[in-house]
Amino acid sequence: VQLVESGGGLVQAGNSLRLSCAASGSTFSINAMGWYRQAPGKQRELVALISSGGGSTYYADSVKGRFTISRDNARNTMYLQMNSLKPEDTAVYYCTVVAGPHDYWGQGTQVTVSS
Secondary structure (H helix, E strand, O other), rough: OOOEEEOEEEEEOOOOEEEEEEEEEEHHHHEEEEEEEEEEEEEEEEEEEEEOOOOOOOEOOOOOOEEEEEEOOOEEEEEEEEEEOOOHEEEEEEEEEEOOOOEEEEOOEEEEEEO
């Protein structure tokens, strides 16, 4: 499975961004999908998860109510709608999928929120 993120960029605090993660390859085996982020000097942290059918989601407390994770299985794409962005949301955002016994990661997309 190959993953390519897009949609990152530089925005002012309070604005929105939508990240996309396009999957290719053995997409039939994909189960759960998720987003992580890593800020400079910090450990990678879980942002949000979504189940295979999209019916179950999980959010980190820091993004709950501001971020929305979704997926379009027909397009093999996952999204992260990020609203009311804060400077502390600045990080490299990575998408990840569980496919069979393995997990796969994208290369990351930079999100920078200015105050």
